[in-house]
Amino acid sequence: MVLQKVSNFGLYIHTPFCLSKCNYCDFPSWENSLQYKEEYIRLLIDEIASRQAEFACKKAQSVYFGGGTPTLLELADFDNIFSAIENSIDTDAEISVEANPTLSLTPEYLRGLKALGVKRISFGLQAKQDNLLKLLGRKHDFNKLRESVFAAYSTGIENINVDIMLGIPTQSIDDLKDTIESCIKLPIKHISCYGLIVEEGTLLKQNIDNGVYSLPPPEYERRMYYTAREMLIENGFEHYEVSNFAKGGYECAHNMGTWKRKPYLGFGVAAASLIDRNTRRQNSTTLSGYLKGEKPKYEKLSLEEEMFEHIMLGLRLFEGVKDKEFFNLYGVHILDVYGDKLKPSIEKGLVNITNGDIALSLKGFDIMNTVLLDLI
Ligand code: SF4
Secondary structure, rough: OOOOOOOOEEEEEOOEEOOOOOOOOOOOEEOHHHHHHHHHHHHHHHHHHHHHHHOOOEEEEEEEEOOHHHHOOHHHHHHHHHHHHHHHHEEEEEEEEEEEOOOOOHHHHHHHHHHHOOOOOEEEEEOHHHHHHHHHHOOOHHHHHHHHHHHHHHHHOEEEEEEEOOOHHHHHHHHHHHHHHHHHHHOEEEEEEEEEEOOOOHHHHHHHHHHOOOOOHHHHHHHHHHHHHHHHHOOOOEEEOOOOOOOOOOHHHHHHHHHOOOOOEEEOOEEEEEEEEOOOEEEOOOHHHHHHOOOEEEEEEOHHHHHHHHHHOOOOOOOOOOOHHHHHHOOHHHHHHHHHHHHHHHHHHEEEEEEEEEEEOOHHHHHHHHHHHHOO
């Protein structure tokens, strides 16, 4: 049997610099690190050049500049990076840049990004209330976010996302409603609404362990999630992934690729790649390691691991996992592999089956981990 050839992939470029470290953040980002920017960009471009064979004769459908804070880069830095990848980007590719509203983006800077091909900007807001922003260690207020969104929009970058968070210590449902109400008045097309995850080694974790703050009870967080969902749907946002909502046609193509387990190539410190769907590459996870030229790690996935990942990621999507796509990739039907294991979830109404396609019900979304545990 000839399985489907890989014709679709995304590029991810990591920028590790941040002006300050947020209290909850365990992303690969470092404050006081901008002095390494020139060297970092040079190594990043070297990495792209040395891996040309991985994407020769292919065009990326999406390019994602994540961070850290990519907008700490100058236009000349973006220009150099784009020169290294320009022959490998599809003309219709979605090109996204993450931005922190703390940095005021000038119209000139935004026009420069647009001229380089940037079509989407994703701003991290998290919450509207100053007390919550302070607790999270964010250095901006809602006005900064509003100004940034309007600045991007008036430059002609209309595909704008705002990240918001729920489950923050001391956050009330009214706080969340106020945040959402204020965001949906802005000219934005997408809202990511994530539950706070308290990560080891963060200041927030320390504060929680020391009793300075406590997390809202899980039941209250679930009510927050449903409140957000209801408000966003009422206001024309489609709930297309567990934590993501978009106006029609503005789903994040790059993340959709990840959830559909399309290959992606990541460049820069801590960047991960999924090569040919069966090999994972992990770049050095520390800035010092990357700058010293530490070798990446490779992991070959078994067919079982590939299939499980496909289901695990695909179930995050409201549309679920299509049997035809699954069969084209792995040569077997979903239910032939997972039918028995899915039975309890189907009986409990957590998973729906339609012509062999599988998707979580709303209740299933809520306790997704229970469904996934049954599949292991
Ligand atoms: S701006 Fe983003 S990447 Fe930087 S420290 Fe804050 S959460 Fe982490």
